[in-house]
Amino acid sequence: MNADEQKRQKWPIRGQLLFALVFLLASLLLLSQLGVETKWIKKAKLVAQPRFWPAVGVCGMVLFSALHLWRLPVKRFHTADFVEWKVWFFAIEWVLWFLAYVWLVPLGGYLPVTMIFVPLMVWRLGYRGWPMMAASVGFAVAVVLLFKAFLQVKIPGGAVYDYLPDALRSAFILYF
Amino acid sequence: MDTFLAAAEILARWDVILALLVGSVGGVLIGAIPGVGPAVAIAILLPATFSMDPIVGLTVLLGIYGSSMYGGAIPAILINTPGTAVNALTTYDGFPMTQRGEARRALSLAYSASFFGGMFSVICLILFAPVLARVAPMFGSREIFLAALLGLILVVVAHRGQSLIAAALASFGIFLNTIGLEPVKYTKRYTFDQAWLSSGINLIVVVLGLFALSQAFFLLQGKDEKLELTRLKGGMFQGLRELSRHPRVASVSAGFGVLMGMIPGVGEFTAQFLSYTYAQRSSKTPEAFGNGAPEGLIAAETANNAVPAAAMVPLLALGIPGEALTAMMLSVFYVHNVVPGPQLFQNDMPFVVALYLALLILNLLVLGFLLFATNGLIKVVKIPNRFLGVAILTLSFVGVYSLRNSFTDCLVAAGFGIFGFVLKRLDLPAVPIVLGMVLGGIMEVKLRAGMARVKTPWDFIDRPVAMILFLMILGVLALHVRTLWKARKQRQTR
Numbered sequence: 178m179n180a181d182e183q184k185r186q187k188w189p190i191r192g193q194l195l196f197a198l199v200f201l202l203a204s205l206l207l208l209s210q211l212g213v214e215t216k217w218i219k220k221a222k223l224v225a226q227p228r229f230w231p232a233v234g235v236c237g238m239v240l241f242s243a244l245h246l247w248r249l250p251v252k253r254f255h256t257a258d259f260v261e262w263k264v265w266f267f268a269i270e271w272v273l274w275f276l277a278y279v280w281l282v283p284l285g286g287y288l289p290v291t292m293i294f295v296p297l298m299v300w301r302l303g304y305r306g307w308p309m310m311a312a313s314v315g316f317a318v319a320v321v322l323l324f325k326a327f328l329q330v331k332i333p334g335g336a337v338y339d340y341l342p343d344a345l346r347s348a349f350i351l352y353f
Numbered sequence: 354m355d356t357f358l359a360a361a362e363i364l365a366r367w368d369v370i371l372a373l374l375v376g377s378v379g380g381v382l383i384g385a386i387p388g389v390g391p392a393v394a395i396a397i398l399l400p401a402t403f404s405m406d407p408i409v410g411l412t413v414l415l416g417i418y419g420s421s422m423y424g425g426a427i428p429a430i431l432i433n434t435p436g437t438a439v440n441a442l443t444t445y446d447g448f449p450m451t452q453r454g455e456a457r458r459a460l461s462l463a464y465s466a467s468f469f470g471g472m473f474s475v476i477c478l479i480l481f482a483p484v485l486a487r488v489a490p491m492f493g494s495r496e497i498f499l500a501a502l503l504g505l506i507l508v509v510v511a512h513r514g515q516s517l518i519a520a521a522l523a524s525f526g527i528f529l530n531t532i533g534l535e536p537v538k539y540t541k542r543y544t545f546d547q548a549w550l551s552s553g554i555n556l557i558v559v560v561l562g563l564f565a566l567s568q569a570f571f572l573l574q575g576k577d578e579k580l581e582l583t584r585l586k587g588g589m590f591q592g593l594r595e596l597s598r599h600p601r602v603a604s605v606s607a608g609f610g611v612l613m614g615m616i617p618g619v620g621e622f623t624a625q626f627l628s629y630t631y632a633q634r635s636s637k638t639p640e641a642f643g644n645g646a647p648e649g650l651i652a653a654e655t656a657n658n659a660v661p662a663a664a665m666v667p668l669l670a671l672g673i674p675g676e677a678l679t680a681m682m683l684s685v686f687y688v689h690n691v692v693p694g695p696q697l698f699q700n701d702m703p704f705v706v707a708l709y710l711a712l713l714i715l716n717l718l719v720l721g722f723l724l725f726a727t728n729g730l731i732k733v734v735k736i737p738n739r740f741l742g743v744a745i746l747t748l749s750f751v752g753v754y755s756l757r758n759s760f761t762d763c764l765v766a767a768g769f770g771i772f773g774f775v776l777k778r779l780d781l782p783a784v785p786i787v788l789g790m791v792l793g794g795i796m797e798v799k800l801r802a803g804m805a806r807v808k809t810p811w812d813f814i815d816r817p818v819a820m821i822l823f824l825m826i827l828g829v830l831a832l833h834v835r836t837l838w839k840a841r842k843q844r845q846t847r
Contacts, residue, residue, distance in 0.1 A: 192779055200521065207528070207543070216540040224804050227540045230797045231531040234789075237524025245517040261778065268570045268774050272767045275566070275746055279754060279763040291747065298743045302573070309740065320747055328401050330755040 190251055192261035197246040204238035211235060274298060286335025287325055288353035291317040326352040359703035360710050363408055372409045373711060376416015377718040383417060384424025384436045385733050388572050388741050391421040391437060392564045395681050397745075397752040399557055407689040408704070411682060412711045418678050419471065419661045419712055420719045422621075426463040426654060427727070428734045431456060439621040442629055442653040449645030459650060461592030464723045466603060466651040469596060470658035471716035473607035474614065478662050479709050486702060489670040489695035491818045494803035497694070499814075499822035501673050501792045501799065504617030506826060508676075508788050510833040511623065519785045526789020529554050530797075537801070549761045556790055558753060558762045560681055562769025563776075563783045565749040570774040572742030590724065599651050602632045606652045610659025615666045617675035621657040628656035662712050669693050669705055673795060677784045680791040 215228040223229060274294075281290045295317040296310055304310070324330045334350030341349055363369070383394045394417050402410030425436030430447035443463060450459035492500065505523055512519035532543045533553030544550040596603060606628035613624035632652035633642045642649045667673045672694035674680035686693050691704075698705060723730070753766045776783050807813050814823045 189778070189780055192775070196775060196779055196781075197518075204521075210543070210545075214541075214543045214545065216538070218538055218540075221538075222804060224800050225537065227535040227538050227542060230793065231528060231542050234524050234526075234528030234531055234793065238521055238528060241517050241521035241524060245521055248517060264574060264778065265771075265775055268574055268771060271570045271573050271742075271746065272771060275569075275750070275767055275770075276763065278747075278750060279760060282750070282754070283758075295743060295747055298746070299740065302739045302743070304737075304740070309737075312740070313743070316744060317747070320751070324401065324751045324755075329404065330401050330751055331758060332751070332755055333758055 191255070191257035192265070193249060194251050194254060195258060195262065197242060197249055201239070201242040201246055204235060204242050208235045208239050274301075282335065283333050284336050286337055286349065286353060287332050288318070288321045288349075289335065289337070291321050321353060356702050356706055360706035363703060363707040364710055364714070368406070368409050369412055369711070372405075372412040373416060373714055373718060376413045377420045377715045378722055379413075380417040380420030381424035381719055381722060381730070382733060384421030384440075385427045385730055386424075386736055386741065387428045387432075387434045387436050387734070388568065388738055389745070390425075390568075391417050392677055392681075393568050393745060394421070395678055396557075396560045396565045397748045399560070399681055399684065400752055400755045402685055403688045407685065407691050408707060408711075410685050410689075411708060414682050414685065415661070415665075415708065415712060416715050418682075419658075419715050422654075422657050422661075423464060423467045423719050423723060424730075426467065427460065427731060430459045430463060431731060432734060439625065439657045440653075442625045442657075443650060445629075445643050445653070446646050446649035449643075450647075450650070453645055455645070458591060458595070459645075460727060461590065461724075462595055462647055462650050463592070463654045464720060465592035465596040466606075466654035467658040468716055468720045469603050470607045470610055470655035471662065471719075472713065473604070473655075474611050474659035474662040475709050475713045475716065477611050478666065479706065479713075482698075482702070482706060482709070485666065485670050486698040489698040491816075492671055492695050493816070494799040495807075495813055496816070496818045496822060497671055497673065498796050498799035498803050499819055499826065500617065500667070500671055501795045503822055503826050503829065504667070504673055504675060505788060505792045505796075506829055507617060508785055510829060512782050512785070513836075515782065516833070519782055522782065523785035523789035526786040526791075527793035527796075528789075529559065529786070530790045530793040536798075554765065554790075555756065555762065556680075556684055556787075557756060558766045559769050559790065560677070560787055561749055561752045562766035563773035563786060564677070565745055565752060566766055566770025567773025567777055567783070569742045569745035569749060570770055571777050572738045572745065574774075575738055575742075577737040577739055595647060596651060599648055601635070602628075602648045602651050603655050605631055606655035607659045610656040611663045613656075614660035614663025614675070617667045617673050621660045624656040624660055625653050628652040662709065665708065665712075669708070670695065670698055674788070674791055677787045680787050683791060 211228065211232055215231050217226060217228050278290065278294050281294075284290075285293075292314060296313040299309055299313040304313075325332055334353075338346055338349045379394070380391065383389050383391060395414050398413065398417070402413055405413075421437050422439055425440035426443050426447065427436060429435040429440040429443040430451055433444050433448040435441045435444055447459045447463060450456065509516050509520045509523055528543075530553075533541070533551055535542050541551065606624075609627045609631070610621075610624045613621075613627070629642075629649060629652045632646075632648045633639045636642065636646070636648055638646065664675050664679050667675050668679045668683060670693075672683070672692065674683050683693065691697070691701075749766070749770075750763070753763050756762055773783050803813065814820045
């Protein structure tokens, strides 16, 4: 890609080629499964076929992603691409934090786990001062009170609440 | 008058009033924090609103949608960072005014322009509602299919320079919507014999992943910025007086906002672009645009705030959402078995008018709140980005897990979160996926119903509205091809 083309490109170039390639390959894979994963009903109109709309979606994915790849101004990987992939890869850490939180809430209870999770993440991000730690605990308590106690969203009580005395247990299951 | 009174009665409840307050103040706060935005907030709050009355839930979401752009002007003017994506144009003239020591004038003008845009739009639509009620029943299955198709095409072509990948992502959305048990013959589609795929991919899970979780990952992976806020000097009411000196720019911009808001897939960006271009071309000092021109600020803010009320028209009248936020709101209707579309206008007009009245009150509340609370409010701009990332991650859990208490949903949302994160890094749009999912579902049902009485292709467009929509589709495609052709010729001559 020459300097002129780089100037014309309005969005970042790094990572585009891999994304376009993976998207096209995934689309082709889905297209190859069209006959297996969908049914064709005899004597039914084309638009009433269960296969019709998945075919529209998958064929659109293949056609437009192939054209996108063809029109992409970069055709080779560069150093900036590797830097970009590293950024994508390291984002998985936050997915693991999120999934750990999801896994722990039904065990440890919404309030206790949130009160540990938020300050721990804030610590992990490098904040050490007490104002940020206090803000993180305050935020955790506020979120639980707002959603579980006030708005009554459906989040189950923690398994650990079973060990609480009877009077406290039902209150904790309902509100925290 | 009876309709108006019935609508007022719907709103005269403590929970609706509370929803109005929470929505308006919450929306301003969310808009004022760069990095959050209404899409993230609405995605997180969506499941919580399912347990509320439709009018209460929709009022909260509408409040956030309608007032976030008011708040988004604050960081755009003070620190040159738009609070929401649609406030980007506000930075052009707002920030130079701050640099000249006119921050309060710029803020006051932005609030006044936003208020004018919001009120103009709501009043237009209240007056226009009886006409819509007459036009909406002309939309049968074929017309709704064509309108949804037009919306999808407009979303794709609106992404200039990225229309191919936008089309691929919209097709991905259509594909996602087809996963699971198909509703007529009950055959499985792309379930790969996995039980969890039989019920399909939940729209809310996708939305939370693409908008909320991806934003959390994006902020967590980034860095905090050190911000210096300007001290505000002067009166807050001067903007109202200044706005009255530019009635033409304000009215035309609000008009563009209403028109563009009503067309599915177009929205704030086009409305702002047209308004700003008009204001600049008709100004006696076009060279001042981009350097702190009050008319530029008026054009940008009036146009974007006129859009939310107008965007409710295709949603309420046809059941077709024009962009991601109204697509999310559509799920609130479905959860409560309220089906937006021509029937809603015919059978439940007070409900429709109540929503418009709620938007009207909301604009008054927001303006009042901002005129008196700006000094305290600007401190939220300083919340560190990565702390916001933790906050969004924690709140996303509520959104996803409270749906069905399913770990699988959280896994799927996390997957879409990573996908959305990659799209954000590459500056590619996520909105076509959501609209592909929603409009794809509508198109499937309506095409099947519409084809029942169709013998030849001509029968499909033999009704006036269907013909107009078909010609509009051809027109949009022809215009897009022409634009591409011209761009290609320009490149060749260079």
